[in-house]
Amino acid sequence: MNSFLQSLKKLGATRLTAIAGGGVAVLAFVIYLLARMSSPPMEMLYGGLDLPDANQIVTKLQADKVPYELRRDGTEIWVPKDRKLDLRVKMAEQELPSGGSVTTGYELFDKGDMLGSTSFIQNVNLLRAMEGELARTIRSIEGVKSARVHLVLPKREVFSRETQEPSASIVLKMDGNKRLSRQQVQAIQHLVAAAVPKLKPSRISIVDEKGTLLARGSEDDNQAMADQADEMKLATEQRLQRTIEELLERRVGPDRVRAQVSVEMDLDRVATTKEIYDPDSKVERSHVTVEEGEQTQDMENSSISVQQNLPDAGANNPGARSQSKQNRTQETVNFEISKTTRNEVKEMGDIKRITAAVLVDGNYGPPAQGQKKLTYKPRDDKEMEQLAALVRSAIGYDAQRGDQVEVINMPFAGHDEPEPEEADNKLFGFDRDFVEKVASNLGLSVVAILFLLLVLRPLVSRAVESMAAQAVTPDGRRLMGPGGGPPLLGPGGIPPVPAPGMLPEEMETVDELIDIDKVEGRVKASSIRKIGEIVDKHPEEALSIIRAWMYSE
Numbered sequence: 001m002n003s004f005l006q007s008l009k010k011l012g013a014t015r016l017t018a019i020a021g022g023g024v025a026v027l028a029f030v031i032y033l034l035a036r037m038s039s040p041p042m043e044m045l046y047g048g049l050d051l052p053d054a055n056q057i058v059t060k061l062q063a064d065k066v067p068y069e070l071r072r073d074g075t076e077i078w079v080p081k082d083r084k085l086d087l088r089v090k091m092a093e094q095e096l097p098s099g100g101s102v103t104t105g106y107e108l109f110d111k112g113d114m115l116g117s118t119s120f121i122q123n124v125n126l127l128r129a130m131e132g133e134l135a136r137t138i139r140s141i142e143g144v145k146s147a148r149v150h151l152v153l154p155k156r157e158v159f160s161r162e163t164q165e166p167s168a169s170i171v172l173k174m175d176g177n178k179r180l181s182r183q184q185v186q187a188i189q190h191l192v193a194a195a196v197p198k199l200k201p202s203r204i205s206i207v208d209e210k211g212t213l214l215a216r217g218s219e220d221d222n223q224a225m226a227d228q229a230d231e232m233k234l235a236t237e238q239r240l241q242r243t244i245e246e247l248l249e250r251r252v253g254p255d256r257v258r259a260q261v262s263v264e265m266d267l268d269r270v271a272t273t274k275e276i277y278d279p280d281s282k283v284e285r286s287h288v289t290v291e292e293g294e295q296t297q298d299m300e301n302s303s304i305s306v307q308q309n310l311p312d313a314g315a316n317n318p319g320a321r322s323q324s325k326q327n328r329t330q331e332t333v334n335f336e337i338s339k340t341t342r343n344e345v346k347e348m349g350d351i352k353r354i355t356a357a358v359l360v361d362g363n364y365g366p367p368a369q370g371q372k373k374l375t376y377k378p379r380d381d382k383e384m385e386q387l388a389a390l391v392r393s394a395i396g397y398d399a400q401r402g403d404q405v406e407v408i409n410m411p412f413a414g415h416d417e418p419e420p421e422e423a424d425n426k427l428f429g430f431d432r433d434f435v436e437k438v439a440s441n442l443g444l445s446v447v448a449i450l451f452l453l454l455v456l457r458p459l460v461s462r463a464v465e466s467m468a469a470q471a472v473t474p475d476g477r478r479l480m481g482p483g484g485g486p487p488l489l490g491p492g493g494i495p496p497v498p499a500p501g502m503l504p505e506e507m508e509t510v511d512e513l514i515d516i517d518k519v520e521g522r523v524k525a526s527s528i529r530k531i532g533e534i535v536d537k538h539p540e541e542a543l544s545i546i547r548a549w550m551y552s553e
Helices: 002-011 013-038 051-063 081-093 106-110 119-139 182-195 221-252 381-395 432-469 504-510 525-537 539-552
Strands: 042-046 069-071 076-080 144-152 167-174 204-208 213-215 257-266 270-300 320-346 350-360 363-365 375-377 404-409
Touching (some): 042 081, 051 076, 076 081, 119 144, 182 213, 221 257, 221 350
Parallel strands (some): 350 404
Antiparallel strands (some): 069 076, 204 213, 257 350
8 A cells, every 4th residue: 555655656746636637527527417417308487587576486496496497687497397387387376477566456455454444545455456457467468578557546526517537558568579469459448448437448548668659548539530540441451461462472472472552441420311201012001981871851831830740740741742862981091101211320441442552573593604693584474464363352353443453573672592491400300409419418428438548548557557667576677467567466565576495487487478569479588588698608609690590581
């Protein structure tokens, strides 16, 4: 052991430092490689977080002893893939992420110190709770990162006949470059209006984080109607434009069609009431028939007496008589004439004229000799006429109202450049990320092996050779191990010594083999010594033999 320590001391501080540094580096690399291979794959738990939300989530993960990684300046939190869904459920239970705002929902009333609060505080908390609940609901819409809602609920003044209507303003913070469509903005207006008593959608203003007015909260109904008319016109133009581009892209390819549509609309709102009578269409309503009959008889007698006034005077009077009889029939028929009452309300938005301009890209061939740009080939007239017919059918072309459609074939700027080859996400049939990960690990392993073979092994070999150089026999001879390696040392690092009385033949059996430079094969050290003794005793004969060998060659 002492000899080993002495050998280490003789190596020098530089070599010892290099050997120790190499060993520590290899050990650290092995530990890193094992940790990397054994660590589970990470996936993003939440992204685009505010710092307060990120702090709360990290605190929760640390309490649960869950490994995590913070990326993109703390706005993204990555966790092991197999625990991502479980952690999302747990965070949702804790109402995280909350959008970086203080809790202002109806849970404000769950606190136990609300008993001694005044009515003013209760009203303020109720308003805060309504605003917080509406903001949470709006944040659930796709593309909305956070929202703030401000409600104005005026109280009715005493001894006042006029009442003020409630109003609201909403500030939205979008997720990245996402923007809300017009339908989504109107949906938010109606959502808030339905949740607040007596609040109209027209009195809700919506603004995004850039200060862009998404919805105007106007009290003037005429202004609201004008805004609605402009939005209707714009929506109609965009719809027709999108219809043309989607239809033609199926034939000419994506990003090779540009359409611009202008629509002239009738924005007047007209209400008409009409009553129409049809004399040819009649229905018998009532039918009344009246029949009357009258009969009279008169006696002709010039003398007048009391007898004529007696009953049955005519029977006892044989004088002449006159009779009259009259019958009358009256029929009344009432008819009901058909009447139609029509109330017509013509809403604004009737299309009066459509003008469409469509630009279609042509075909491109391989570059000409010595050129880098592609060769442009215009489309033939027959194909362009077919495309124009498709456009007319798609927009509802009507020549009587003066519609106009122009479809022109022209080269698009920048489309004559050769398309770059798309990088395949597969390598040798495997996913590129997996192959790159395996390749990186193999590369690190190869570097470690080369470091062991080219740096650490030579240093260790030199150290062993230095230790072996210190192992000599009592007579001053250097001992070598089998194959020319280091000698076999005995207990305590002492080289073996031949036993006393050992014969030369027995010493030869235990003699070590050594390698001699520029000599093929292996020879014994004892044979070399015998040859040296013979040369010393007979120098002239040895010289003659060597000369004979030289001449023979």
